[in-house]
Amino acid sequence: MFAEENSTSTAGLERMGVLKLFFLVFVTGGIYTGIWFLKRLETFNSLNSEVKLGPGPFTFIIAGCVVNIGITLFLMFSGKELDKGLVESLLMTGDLLNIVIAVVLLVQAFKLRRILTDHFHTTVSWLGTFFLTVFYLQYRINRLTEEVEDEV
Numbered sequence: 001m002f003a004e005e006n007s008t009s010t011a012g013l014e015r016m017g018v019l020k021l022f023f024l025v026f027v028t029g030g031i032y033t034g035i036w037f038l039k040r041l042e043t044f045n046s047l048n049s050e051v052k053l054g055p056g057p058f059t060f061i062i063a064g065c066v067v068n069i070g071i072t073l074f075l076m077f078s079g080k081e082l083d084k085g086l087v088e089s090l091l092m093t094g095d096l097l098n099i100v101i102a103v104v105l106l107v108q109a110f111k112l113r114r115i116l117t118d119h120f121h122t123t124v125s126w127l128g129t130f131f132l133t134v135f136y137l138q139y140r141i142n143r144l145t146e147e148v149e150d151e152v
Helices: 002-007 018-027 031-046 056-077 084-120 126-151
Strands: none
Touching: 018 031, 018 126, 031 056, 031 084, 031 126, 056 084, 084 126
16 A cells, blocks of 8 residues: 555655646746656656656757757848848758757657556546647646645
């Protein structure tokens, strides 16, 4: 019985309002998505699952968002003196970087989904994870911690 309690323990999972998370991601231009994962990385990896997360993808997400913000600010404040070809190249680079960031985020979100499924022996929506990524995962973390606390 003690092993069962340990297998579903919340092990330091941090509750956070989904609206607060949305606001932080919006205000930081997506940078907080990587920070959200990095702040909780040790906790996620301590959960009872064979799947583990590494810091590299989240560092990439942060760096990619910073580069995209830099491109956007550069284009906003450079005025009309830029060559049209350069502007189009920078916009295409930003779009491509956004796609790569989204794919990396999805892969990591599904890894976390698997970790939560393994640890809590419950279902975590595939569609919710796909369409809402960290927002849905934080929602589920909030619910799972409530459920475990209600059982105690």
